Amino acid sequence: MLEQLKQKVYEANMLLPKYGLITFTWGNVSGIDREKGLFVIKPSGVEYEKLRPEDMVVVDLEGKVVEGDLNPSSDTDTHLVLYRHFKNIGGITHTHSRWATAWAQTGRGLPAYGTTHADYLYGEVPCTRALTMEEIRGEYEWNTGKVIVETFEELDPDLMNAVLVRSHGPFVWAENATKSVEKAVVLDEVAMMAFVGEAATACAMKAIPQELLDKHYLRKHGKHAYYGQKQE
Amino acid sequence: MLEQLKQKVYEANMLLPKYGLITFTWGNVSGIDREKGLFVIKPSGVEYEKLRPEDMVVVDLEGKVVEGDLNPSSDTDTHLVLYRHFKNIGGITHTHSRWATAWAQTGRGLPAYGTTHADYLYGEVPCTRALTMEEIRGEYEWNTGKVIVETFEELDPDLMNAVLVRSHGPFVWAENATKSVEKAVVLDEVAMMAFVGEAATACAMKAIPQELLDKHYLRKHGKHAYYGQKQE
Amino acid sequence: MLEQLKQKVYEANMLLPKYGLITFTWGNVSGIDREKGLFVIKPSGVEYEKLRPEDMVVVDLEGKVVEGDLNPSSDTDTHLVLYRHFKNIGGITHTHSRWATAWAQTGRGLPAYGTTHADYLYGEVPCTRALTMEEIRGEYEWNTGKVIVETFEELDPDLMNAVLVRSHGPFVWAENATKSVEKAVVLDEVAMMAFVGEAATACAMKAIPQELLDKHYLRKHGKHAYYGQKQE
Amino acid sequence: MLEQLKQKVYEANMLLPKYGLITFTWGNVSGIDREKGLFVIKPSGVEYEKLRPEDMVVVDLEGKVVEGDLNPSSDTDTHLVLYRHFKNIGGITHTHSRWATAWAQTGRGLPAYGTTHADYLYGEVPCTRALTMEEIRGEYEWNTGKVIVETFEELDPDLMNAVLVRSHGPFVWAENATKSVEKAVVLDEVAMMAFVGEAATACAMKAIPQELLDKHYLRKHGKHAYYGQKQE
Numbered sequence: 001m002l003e004q005l006k007q008k009v010y011e012a013n014m015l016l017p018k019y020g021l022i023t024f025t026w027g028n029v030s031g032i033d034r035e036k037g038l039f040v041i042k043p044s045g046v047e048y049e050k051l052r053p054e055d056m057v058v059v060d061l062e063g064k065v066v067e068g069d070l071n072p073s074s075d076t077d078t079h080l081v082l083y084r085h086f087k088n089i090g091g092i093t094h095t096h097s098r099w100a101t102a103w104a105q106t107g108r109g110l111p112a113y114g115t116t117h118a119d120y121l122y123g124e125v126p127c128t129r130a131l132t133m134e135e136i137r138g139e140y141e142w143n144t145g146k147v148i149v150e151t152f153e154e155l156d157p158d159l160m161n162a163v164l165v166r167s168h169g170p171f172v173w174a175e176n177a178t179k180s181v182e183k184a185v186v187l188d189e190v191a192m193m194a195f196v197g198e199a200a201t202a203c204a205m206k207a208i209p210q211e212l213l214d215k216h217y218l219r220k221h222g223k224h225a226y227y228g229q230k231q232e
Numbered sequence: 233m234l235e236q237l238k239q240k241v242y243e244a245n246m247l248l249p250k251y252g253l254i255t256f257t258w259g260n261v262s263g264i265d266r267e268k269g270l271f272v273i274k275p276s277g278v279e280y281e282k283l284r285p286e287d288m289v290v291v292d293l294e295g296k297v298v299e300g301d302l303n304p305s306s307d308t309d310t311h312l313v314l315y316r317h318f319k320n321i322g323g324i325t326h327t328h329s330r331w332a333t334a335w336a337q338t339g340r341g342l343p344a345y346g347t348t349h350a351d352y353l354y355g356e357v358p359c360t361r362a363l364t365m366e367e368i369r370g371e372y373e374w375n376t377g378k379v380i381v382e383t384f385e386e387l388d389p390d391l392m393n394a395v396l397v398r399s400h401g402p403f404v405w406a407e408n409a410t411k412s413v414e415k416a417v418v419l420d421e422v423a424m425m426a427f428v429g430e431a432a433t434a435c436a437m438k439a440i441p442q443e444l445l446d447k448h449y450l451r452k453h454g455k456h457a458y459y460g461q462k463q464e
Numbered sequence: 465m466l467e468q469l470k471q472k473v474y475e476a477n478m479l480l481p482k483y484g485l486i487t488f489t490w491g492n493v494s495g496i497d498r499e500k501g502l503f504v505i506k507p508s509g510v511e512y513e514k515l516r517p518e519d520m521v522v523v524d525l526e527g528k529v530v531e532g533d534l535n536p537s538s539d540t541d542t543h544l545v546l547y548r549h550f551k552n553i554g555g556i557t558h559t560h561s562r563w564a565t566a567w568a569q570t571g572r573g574l575p576a577y578g579t580t581h582a583d584y585l586y587g588e589v590p591c592t593r594a595l596t597m598e599e600i601r602g603e604y605e606w607n608t609g610k611v612i613v614e615t616f617e618e619l620d621p622d623l624m625n626a627v628l629v630r631s632h633g634p635f636v637w638a639e640n641a642t643k644s645v646e647k648a649v650v651l652d653e654v655a656m657m658a659f660v661g662e663a664a665t666a667c668a669m670k671a672i673p674q675e676l677l678d679k680h681y682l683r684k685h686g687k688h689a690y691y692g693q694k695q696e
Numbered sequence: 697m698l699e700q701l702k703q704k705v706y707e708a709n710m711l712l713p714k715y716g717l718i719t720f721t722w723g724n725v726s727g728i729d730r731e732k733g734l735f736v737i738k739p740s741g742v743e744y745e746k747l748r749p750e751d752m753v754v755v756d757l758e759g760k761v762v763e764g765d766l767n768p769s770s771d772t773d774t775h776l777v778l779y780r781h782f783k784n785i786g787g788i789t790h791t792h793s794r795w796a797t798a799w800a801q802t803g804r805g806l807p808a809y810g811t812t813h814a815d816y817l818y819g820e821v822p823c824t825r826a827l828t829m830e831e832i833r834g835e836y837e838w839n840t841g842k843v844i845v846e847t848f849e850e851l852d853p854d855l856m857n858a859v860l861v862r863s864h865g866p867f868v869w870a871e872n873a874t875k876s877v878e879k880a881v882v883l884d885e886v887a888m889m890a891f892v893g894e895a896a897t898a899c900a901m902k903a904i905p906q907e908l909l910d911k912h913y914l915r916k917h918g919k920h921a922y923y924g925q926k927q928e
Contacts, residue, residue: 045924118448216582228741277692460509680814
């Protein structure tokens with residue numbers, strides 16, 4: 001069942017270690033077949049080195065496993081809620097990638113500080129509100145999905161394809177599984193840049209004296225250079 | 233003697249370079265056989281590239297080497313104190329991994345800032361008090377263990393499996409040696425995220441203008457996109 | 465046409481992944497043949513793993529593609545403006561390398577904080593002003609080039625070979641394509657160092673007590689050392 | 697001449713790329729034969745990938761090249777001054793490693809913040825004063841050595857084996873070339889940790905709520921855990 005989609009979702013999952021987004025098994029990618037109303041997701045807690053395409057689990061839009069011997073990702077309910085509410089999306093990536101997760105832990109949205117961000121993410125990546133005690137005690141993963149949907153009440157999920165779940169980490173979506181991993185890579189990269197930029201804005205030092213600048217530049221450049229070997 | 237445990241402790245030690253937790257020989261993993269009252273630990277100062285399972289040293293709960301040609305880790309006494317006081321633990325990892333050690337150097341506990349932390353560590357990872365001059369001059373490694381135990385007077389070592397020794401670095405334990413290394417990986421990761429999150433909270437910049445955002449996003453997306461090759 | 469230059473520009477482009485300056489296809493290197501008035505540039509949106517020397521695109525100084533089946537880099541117009549105004553330069557590198565880009569996002573120039581900087585870059589690397597709404601809506605890449613040129617009104621592009629385009633990222637040039645990549649590596653490195661230095665200047669902690677210092681140093685050094693194996 | 701020493705100095709130089717201390721050719725290691733009064737040093741500006749043991753240059757304590765076809769490192773005079781004044785040292789490493797160099801650019805000494813530091817470096821690593829305009833214009837590399845020696849007027853170079861040259865970078869020495877590289881690795885590592893620790897001390901956030909902590913920890917641990925596969 002859905003052999004091609006399983007293969008693609010498997011390959012998308014394997015991009016997570018390739019791009020350094022993952023520690024141990026902390027992440028999962030899914031992809032959906034909208035016509036059949038079924039999505040394919042990584043099994044829970046299986047090491048990436050041992051993962052095979054046939055391990056992917058097929059789930060319907062009621063959340064029932066319709067194929068697969070292994071438990072689906074413990075975050076399956078969150079994926080499910082997103083597929084039900086964001087009608088056009090085709091794939092979802094969840095990771096605990098270090099920079100994006102660090103940002104999610106601050107409770108702030110991630111501002112669009114540059115064109116690297118703007119190339120992939122249309123504006124500030126929102127951060128959800130904290131879940132209430134009841135939401136945490138209840139259907140936690142389902143409620144995580146609902147809080148994401150609530151965060152998008154005034155946002156278009158086809159224009160903004162990512163969210164930071166407060167104190168948790170990023171969920172990113174796109175037209176298919178592979179593209180959602182790509183955006184997750186970008187999100188981590190721009191979170192790193194945002195961190196550095198903000199910190200660099202808060203501080204300043206004095207530049208080196210002109211003389212030292214001259215000395216170093218000119219020992220490598222121009223007619224009085226003496227660094228390196230004589231060219232023949 | 234204890235061939236299987238030696239093999240496992242050897243393998244757990246070899247995970248330290250694999251996960252990038254180690255510089256030179258700065259770290260050691262041990263595992264205990266509770267029935268026999270013996271633990272196995274890395275020899276002192278041996279390079280990881282040259283380490284072999286048969287180099288592991290067997291020590292009893294009085295601290296005596298009962299098998300092994302090499303000196304045990306110089307931190308053996310700290311492991312010993314922990315095994316004697318924390319009755320359920322099966323393995324201990326000590327490293328100078330960069331983020332966790334940097335945190336230990338601040339003298340602060342590591343707060344639980346997110347679910348990555350909560351997945352493995354139940355609450356703030358405590359930081360010990362500084363050792364006194366007498367404790368440093370005396371049985372230093374033994375006293376390091378005692379200060380850890382003192383830090384856990386009101387804490388349950390089966391729920392909180394890690395500590396930051398002030399100005400020194402992390403000790404992490406678990407049901408066996410391998411699991412203790414895994415938690416040491418997590419501890420370093422969440423220390424990194426905590427650092428970034430705290431710094432990001434202290435600063436802020438202005439986002440880029442809407443127009444620039446539009447330009448970049450729309451040159452890659454939608455019907456007016458012109459980035460990349462024409463699809464055929 | 466220009467086979468040798470294409471080969472060199474291809475190789476210079478391949479240095480971007482080698483030195484870790486690139487994520488996906490976010491960057492491009494070009495080189496010019498001043499006698500023929502033609503430059504060679506990476507095609508737009510082609511993955512580095514699939515790039516071949518024959519994919520390089522040849523463009524004249526009016527911006528017309530004179531050879532090549534693929535679209536040239538979407539930043540071609542910026543390269544074009546630089547080649548037209550900076551008469552002595554032979555190669556240009558544009559990347560979104562993380563530290564330099566983070567700095568560009570702050571809108572500040574990158575001060576010369578040390579001799580590593582001075583070895584390659586003669587003074588503060590300037591940051592352009594923000595583009596106006598009209599410049600963004602109009603010929604965006606062309607205007608990016610013009611803003612760079614404007615930034616150099618009082619600067620000599622033969623002495624300062626790099627610029628940070630505000631909210632975007634670095635453009636770096638040199639006598640040929642390869643050298644421009646080298647300077648892009650340096651720019652990223654010194655941006656990292658500037659960030660760390662500024663932040664370290666803003667903070668301070670108390671050093672560890674003398675006693676702890678003694679203990680650790682002396683358990684590894686001197687006649688009372690006991691770390692490691694006995695030497696034979 | 698000095699074939700064995702050349703081989704060792706060559707190998708010590710090759711440790712610089714292995715440990716990630718080097719970009720391009722920014723660094724050099726030397727070692728001395730005290731009986732013969734000759735030292736061996738890396739040639740200037742030669743790429744590490746192309747370096748061979750026979751490329752090492754032999755220099756006497758007057759600074760004259762006594763063997764070797766290539767120019768010695770442009771920093772040779774600094775090494776020379778150190779060998780002349782620090783009578784017991786056997787090897788010297790100079791790098792522009794990123795964390796130590798960033799620290800040198802701040803003009804501050806590097807405080808001993810933990811035992812990782814104390815294991816190798818006995819106290820605060822001093823930072824030199826800035827060179828005067830005359831010192832920079834004159835025999836720059838020789839004067840760099842003299843300023844280091846001046847910094848050690850009240851310090852014992854056999855106890856403190858490293859210095860940060862202000863706005864430049866670290867020089868590190870030891871009983872031989874290999875050991876000096878090891879200390880240079882440590883210096884970069886503890887500079888990183890000092891940076892993180894200082895910044896982490898300056899900031900703080902609020903921990904996550906107890907309920908979220910419980911949820912995450914308990915979905916992976918204890919009798920109600922449901923993460924991962926059922927154990928058989």
